[in-house]
Amino acid sequence: MRIVLGIKWVPNTQAVRFDPKTGTLIREGVPSIVNPHDLDATEFALKLKDKFGGRITAITMAPPAAIMGLQHVIGMGVDDGILASDRAFAGADTLATSYVLAKVIERIGDVDLVVFGQETIDSSTAHIGAQVASWLKLPYVYYVEELVDYDESKKEIVFRRKLEDREEVYKVKLPAVISVAMHSQKPRPVRMSYKIRAKLENPIQVWTNKDMGLDPRCIGLKGSPTIVAGITWTPEVPRKKQVFKGDPKEAVKWLIEKLKEEGVLPF
Amino acid sequence: MDVKNKWDIIIVGAGPAGSAAGYTLAKKGFDVLILERGRQPGYKELFGGRVYAEPLKKIYGNELSGAPIHRWVKKEKLSFVDGNKLVSLEYQSDTSTSFTTYLPQLAKWMADKASEAGALLVEEVTVDRILYKDGKVVGVGSGPDEAYADLVIDAEGVNRLLLEGLGLVEKLKPEQVAIGAKETIKLGEDKINERFGLSKGEGMAWLLMGSITDYIPGGAFVYTNKDSVSIGLVLHLGHAIKEVKEHISQMVEKLRLHPQLRNLWIDGDIMEYGGHLTPEAGPAMMPKKLALNGLLITGDAGGLLLNVGYTIRGVDFAAYTGYLAAEAAIEAHEKGGFTESNLSVYEKKLRDSFVYKDLTRLTGMQDLYSDAKMFKALPKLAVGTASRVFEIGLETPGIWNSFTQARKEAGFGLFSLAWKGYKLMKKM
């Protein structure tokens, strides 16, 4: 199966703190990571490859530092990577980003399945998968949790996805685009031999807009209709800070009583 | 897919020891693989705050000027603390032999130097075993994978689980190590210069002992970085395990909020907090051999760190032992291979260097220094004398009188004090 995996290199938002004195974000020394939900997607793609063979190419649109993210997933078992990187891509919203990614996928050619994570931790839009599918005019299944069946000769694949109140099973004709439900997989660790290959052979291509020749009206800031009208902070809710010390069993009883009093527990 | 899995030399750990070894060997043209378990070199590293520069200059020469140096230490301070009073001794100079930095930054720089010299640095790889076959070390393992080399340099750090797995050392004992815990507090460059009386680029190193560690042998430290201060404690675990009364983080907080100190940084923002073990036992913590067939042991893993209370040398010792290991490997290679007898030149180089000389000469001092009774009595003597001399009611007290009273209160006989002082001076 020829798989393309979309990943994003994001600041570890756990490490970003808010400075109440200045009202700004403290970004100093915040490490970047592969978007954790994309690791669910990576694991899902690797399982498909384990089962049916084939090749996985990870793609991302980002500044050059994102090569470390591609190396990370190659360290998990992904075959190679493509970094779409160009000053002309800067300032992109999800639409312009998905356009570039769709063009990267087109340029790779003969792709069976495109796999994304559910959303990113730094923006949480969950747009990219749907938008890439739209650009490529391919079917899109989101919140995928599990592979049910794959018929290689018919190029038909069956996925299960979970929603709040039900499970759904989809049969899709390949090529298709999916996004994998967050926390649905147990991403495998980086392996020494794979990570050595990632660093030694560096199986990562960098594609600039010179390589891709994309319409300047569709990329970067110009291709981005999204306007950030403003950001407000959620006020901090004052805590009641009640601590019950002593026997855990008694503490649980006490906690349940308190939650009932507050109307948090309905019964 | 076939990935290369045989190297001349594999180095475990991209800390100061591993990266200095990798840099030196790669420059000589060896095919070197450095494996680092952190996502980036330095992510697992913590130290007090100061590095002595001379050993690094021997390794990196003029390139050291490109290192992430925060401030050159031109002010040294030593304080005895008893409750809310403290007595200090300060040394100021227009020359400097040490600098402050963040170790993660310095380690990253050193690892990059090794890469630039041609070593292959691979992060995110946790080595979980050293491979031993037919009487020699042949490589390392990580999960399902193995990588082979003619020589493995162990620079894994103080916990040395790999050496333990190989049966070369026993599990660390509390008496062999100390726990360091520290906070880095962001303050701003100008505030640091004003409050510590420093010019741009000049730094201060400050060690404190006494009630600041609840009289547990060890000490507290303060280092000025470019725009932050590092404050923290070191506690000898052999004592701490018996004497500790509150959580170590709360002891660091007491240092931060000490009435005589807090105005220096109270308006700062804690950027990071962490803890790390440090070797304490000197030669007693060293493995029986540091060179074996196909294996060299460097840095903290070898117990090669010096702590004499007023001076702690870890990073520069680690880097220098990594450098000596590389030099030894180069010589062994010229002699025909990485056998134990060829590699034993490493132990000779160590014995001839300041590292081993310092370790053997000064380590006995720790016994005196960590003598719990002495550790409590000295600050009491110093503070007790000073408070009697300087806090004046009606009558102006004499110095000798004040000293005698403080000495009696601290529980020192005049003779035993003189004897201990003599022994200490002789060691130093």
Place this chain on the structure above:
Amino acid sequence: MSQEQSKQDVKPMKIDDILQRDVWDVDLEPHITVDSSKCEKCPTKPCLYLCPAGCYVLAGNKVVFSYEGCVECGTCRVICPMNAITWHYPKSGKGIMFRFT
């Protein structure tokens, strides 16, 4: 994201709040395991004081251990009087990420 730091006045901060300043990539599987049956018989429990990250806390009379906030110093393994602790380096890039230490 924490909005705690404005409260950094003269009151000591609790370890849980101090640790908000640190960054981890937490592994799904713990790198440390504790045989808690041994803890019950432990007379001194030095881990409660000397683990700098406060990973060991007392609940009732039981020692409760969590690995997520571990700073990987190794102290617990060295001081445990009961030999109750199995300690590994975390896997491939996981765990604490020190930046200013």
